[in-house]
Amino acid sequence: LSQLFSPNRNHKGLKIKMEVNSPYELDRFRTFFTKEPETISWIENLVKSKDTFYDIGANVGVFSLFTGIFHKKSVQVFAFEPCYHNFNTLCRNVILNGLSGAVTPFCLAAGGQTGFSVLNVISNISGSSGHQVANSKSQLGKKFKPEFQQGIFSVTLDDIIKKFGSSELDTGSSKVQIALLTSRIESLNEHFKTHAHDLAGKRGLKVLVE
Numbered sequence: 001l002s003q004l005f006s007p008n009r010n011h012k013g014l015k016i017k018m019e020v021n022s023p024y025e026l027d028r029f030r031t032f033f034t035k036e037p038e039t040i041s042w043i044e045n046l047v048k049s050k051d052t053f054y055d056i057g058a059n060v061g062v063f064s065l066f067t068g069i070f071h072k073k074s075v076q077v078f079a080f081e082p083c084y085h086n087f088n089t090l091c092r093n094v095i096l097n098g099l100s101g102a103v104t105p106f107c108l109a110a111g112g113q114t115g116f117s118v119l120n121v122i123s124n125i126s127g128s129s130g131h132q133v134a135n136s137k138s139q140l141g142k143k144f145k146p147e148f149q150q151g152i153f154s155v156t157l158d159d160i161i162k163k164f165g166s167s168e169l170d171t172g173s174s175k176v177q178i179a180l181l182t183s184r185i186e187s188l189n190e191h192f193k194t195h196a197h198d199l200a201g202k203r204g205l206k207v208l209v210e
Contacts, residue, residue, distance in 0.1 A: 016065050017096040019089055024127025028062055043067050049074040054160060056080050056110045060127055061090040064103045068094075073102035078160070082109035082119050082133070082152045085126040109133055111154040120146035 018029045033040055043066060047053055055064045058079035067077050079094075081087045087107045094103045109119065111133055120136045122128065124147045133154060136146055 012070075014066075014069055016069055017093070018060070018065070019092050019096060021089070022125045022127050024123075024125055024129075025060055025089065026127075028060055028127055032062055032066075039063060040066060044070060047071065047075055051075050053077045054080070054157075056157070057129075058090055058105070059086050059129060061093045061103070061105075064090070064105075065093055065097055065099065068099040068103045069097060073099065075102070077103040079103055079105045080108050080110050080160075081105065082107060082150070082154075083121060083128075083131050084148075084150055085124060086128075089126045107152075109152050109154040110157055110160065112156065114155045114159050115153070117152055117154045119150040119152045120144075121148040121150055122146060124148055 016032065018025065018032075020026050020029055028035075043053075043063065047067060049071060053064075053067050053075050055061070055067070055077060058064050058081040061079055061081075064077050064079040067075055077099075079090060081090050084107070087105060090105050094100060094105060109117070111117070117134050120132045120134075122130045122132070122144055132146075133152070136144055
């Protein structure tokens with residue numbers, strides 16, 4: 001499986017290209033607009049031109065790509081993805097869509113403290129999720145044997161905001177970032193009412209509220 005796809009669904013005339021080399025990536029392509037429609041709506045309606053958008057745990061870049069293309073490169077996107085194979089695909093997807101400069105990928109983890117750590121990679125297949133920083137327990141709380149242990153650098157959200165936030169009119173500022181995180185949490189809670197088995201989404205919510 002080694003192909004390039006652009007969604008065949010018409011979403012407000014947008015065409016978004018994705019590199020697909022694994023079943024996980026194919027699933028992310030197929031569910032691009034349907035897995036988290038609340039998040040897509042949030043990006044459309046709450047993110048504004050000249051804002052700064054942080055995509056924490058960007059994986060292969062679904063929301064980063066959508067933000068960059070929907071807002072016609074007028075939003076500065078910082079995409080954080082620590083896992084080596086997802087980061088590689090994320091970068092290639094940014095290039096495929098001509099978003100270099102508008103979407104800036106960082107091979108970093110956002111966590112509870114700033115410093116060096118180890119990422120326990122649950123699968124070496126690109127597009128996979130559930131990798132854990134410093135521990136080897138799955139999303140269900142069960143221990144797993146990592147297929148690879150990757151050295152990473154982790155930063156706190158506060159440190160990210162200090163580095164990239166400029167003013168309270170910017171989504172990089174603390175007050176506005178908190179408002180956006182609150183909206184994201186609310187949208188995820190609504191999502192789980194009808195998608196109770198979305199474990200990856202629940203892990204993302206756990207990261208947001210911790």
